[in-house]
Amino acid sequence: MAFEIVESCVNCWACEPLCPNQAIVEARPHFRIIAERCTECIGDHDDAQCASICPIEGAIVDEYGEPLNPPGSLTGIPMAMALSLLEKARLAGGSTAEPST
Amino acid sequence: MELPVIGQMPAESAGGGCSASSCGSSGEQLSHLPDAIRAKVQDHPCYSEDAHHYFARMHVAVAPACNIQCHYCNRKYDCSNESRPGVVSELLTPDQAVLKTKAVAAAIPQMSVLGIAGPGDPLANPQRTFETFRRLSAEAPDIKLCVSTNGLALPESVEELARHNIDHVTITINCLDPEIGARIYPWIFWQNKRVFGVEAARILIEQQQKGLEMLTARGILVKVNSVMIPGINDQHLKEVSQVVKAKGAFLHNVMPLIAEAEHGTFYGLTGQRGPTADELQDLQDACAGDMNMMRHCRQCRADAVGLLGEDRGEEFTLDKIAEMDIDYDKAMQVRAEVRAGITAELNARRAERQQAAAPVLRNDLRPIRIAVASSGQGLVNQHFGHAREFLVYEASSAGVRFLAPRKTDLYCAGDDTCGDAESVLDRTIAALSDCEVVLCSKIGFEPWGRLEEAGITPNGEHAMEEIEAACAAVYDELAASGVLAIASGKNDRAA
Missing domain, CATH: 3.30.420.130 (Dinitrogenase iron-molybdenum cofactor biosynthesis domain)
Structure with a gap:
């Protein structure tokens, strides 16, 4: 039983100081959770601390690979809308950013 | 049609910036301020319009974490607008930040101010932020220290800010009404939980106002930044201006929203527009009846270096600093001389203005x-x-x-x-x-x-x-x- 940080992490440091078990470490290409230390905050907090401050949807997943913050849950931007708008911006000839999926 | 002379301009601008960044008042407005305040801001480029022509500032990016989400910010992209840790920008440790600050202050003797403005929220990174301030106040005591915050963690930090002799704080306050706030801030991290919507905005607003009152009660100068978001808080900001002035903020900086789809922000993606130059000026003029307005803000990055409007950060990367041979004591002496010269010039100009018919x-x-x-x-x-x-x-x-x-x-x-x-x-x-x-x-x-x-x-x-x-x-x-x-x-x- 442990959470995992995946590649969409942007290394913003927000989670690291909050972990009650010091299970989160700075690493490249992105921060990492030491699985043996992670307790999913059970016994310490009602909510998993890393997942409660992480600003990136999908960056922290549970043992089944399910995102703790699913697409659309934080920014309020529905993913389909984000993708179609990014595509529109690209077609309009503006500078582009890669959609993150 | 490309012209040679214009082609020499650097291709990429360093402008834009985290909207929470610290950034100023006109000479004539400053003349109405009490002498004690004027003395505090006369060499601060972000607090004095006169000073910004002469004095330089720098931000050190030691504060990556953030405790709130704003609809105009996206931690995911490193765009011209944002400084975020990761591929391009240099996130600094407190040690590196101290080294960089002293190197810049030696090379640019006009440098008078060191600010921490992100790329996250400085007060959401209290250890890194206060370690940097503690060391700088000991090692470069002539440099003014300032901080820019969203205000959520401000009340609990006021004591510590006062201890580090920080006499300039900028709070980004975009609203007083939680219903409006809910359209700007989707969530905050508060007391070990993520809080959403109107409740999140209510808590944030309460903390910002409490922090503002605590700072001014201690005589710490407070500037309020507001991001003008047409159709969301543009009308409301006049009330914000009145209220923050009544609570003792001495300067209000209304900045235009920067939102483009390629920034990947909520506002950028949903087509929320920024104000036109005329809309911005009309609002600044409407607020000016109640409050000193800052009009020279450049919305700079959380790692900007130099005069407002320029960014010399490229000259001071960590590997370049490592090769510099610096006499820190001599540098501080040179700064004192340069500062005295500029202050004399500014005073002479002020006297001229006062004597003009x-x-x-x-x-x-x-x-x-x-x-x-x-x-x-x-x-x-x-x-x-x-x-x-x-x-x-x-x-x-x-x-x-x-x-x-x-x-x-x-x-x-x-x-x-x-x-x-x-x-x-x-x-x-x-x-x-x-x-x-x-x-x-x-x-x-x-x-x-x-x-x-x-x-x-x-x-x-x-x-x-x-x-x-x-x-x-x-x-x-x-x-x-x-x-x-x-x-x-x-x-x-x-x-």
């Missing part, structure tokens, strides 16, 4: 806007083609007042009005379309012709003169020639 108001003359190319020192001293921004002044029979900086190489909005085919010169002309005169030290033949075609008169006759005096002289010349008589203006210029 009261203007004769004339209802029969219209005001005009004048764009100025300046590289600092308050002078008309920059080549037209080298200017990455212009300072826009309004001249009238009542005098000369600063309105706003206009970035020209940032002016491309990336939409169909501003495609690749459009040259930098076209964009510059579009950005200055409301100005009738451009003052610069020199200008090339071709841009001269293009500006004239666009109804903007280039003028290089006031090179190296003081900006306000030059604007006043141009206005007087035009008034004497009769072109400013009301009803004879070039009203169809924009057509």
